[in-house]
Amino acid sequence: MKSINAWIVALIMSSTIATTALAAATLDADFSRSNIRIPSSMKSGQSYDVTIKVKNVGDIKWQARDIKMKCTVKRGPSGAPTPKEEFTPEVDLSTAVNTGQTWDCRFKVRAPKWTGRYTLQYSMADGRNEFGDKVDMDVEVVGD
Numbered sequence: 001m002k003s004i005n006a007w008i009v010a011l012i013m014s015s016t017i018a019t020t021a022l023a024a025a026t027l028d029a030d031f032s033r034s035n036i037r038i039p040s041s042m043k044s045g046q047s048y049d050v051t052i053k054v055k056n057v058g059d060i061k062w063q064a065r066d067i068k069m070k071c072t073v074k075r076g077p078s079g080a081p082t083p084k085e086e087f088t089p090e091v092d093l094s095t096a097v098n099t100g101q102t103w104d105c106r107f108k109v110r111a112p113k114w115t116g117r118y119t120l121q122y123s124m125a126d127g128r129n130e131f132g133d134k135v136d137m138d139v140e141v142v143g144d
Contacts, residue, residue, distance in 0.1 A: 027067075028058030029124040029132025036122060041140045042111035052105040052122060058131070062097040069093075069105045070125045074136060077116025086110040088120065111141045 031054040038050045052069060056062055069091040073083055087109050097103045112118075118141060123134040 025059040027060050027062070027124075027126055027131040028056070030055045030057040031122075031133055031135060033135055033137065036135060036137055038109075038120075038137055038139065040138065041142060042109075044111050044113050044115055044141050044143055047108050047110045050107055050109055053102055054105060054124060054132075055102045056097045056099050059099060061099060062093055062103070064093045064095055066126055067093040067097075068125055069107075070123050070130065072121050073118055074121040075117075075119040077114060077118070080112070080114040080116060083112040083114075083118070084110075087112050087118075090125075111139075115141050115143050117141075 031052060035053040036050070037052070039048050042048055054069070071088045071090070073088055076083070089107055089109065091105055091107045093103065093105075095103075118139045120137050120139060121134055122137065123130045124132045
């Protein structure tokens with residue numbers, strides 16, 4: 001009976017240690033303005049290529065089905081309607097990214113018809129939960 005009790009105590013302790021280690025693991029992303037290639041000026045209605053280099057600096061491998069790059073309009077021209085998703089896409093991770101690796105997120109955007117200055121905010125997300133750096137970029141949308 002003593003050996004069974006000792007075995008149960010050992011099992012509970014190892015389970016607690018494993019659970020604590022998992023709870024301490026974090027999602028984290030490192031990127032800055034210098035890692036984002038987006039034109040600072042766009043013509044309304046035109047398409048442009050965007051590239052963002054983002055590094056996994058957390059403790060968890062990013063899985064392609066779970067992680068995405070988000071872009072939201074933090075500020076737009078006064079009175080401007082909310083731009084369509086083509087200007088502010090959510091880009092799914094295309095492949096798994098291990099801790100310490102960099103992902104080159106590439107996508108196209110179409111500048112909205114409404115001209116003026118927009119402040120876009122880029123961040124990584126796991127579902128609805130954002131993590132890592134949040135980077136603001138200003139883009140001026142001009143007419144034809």
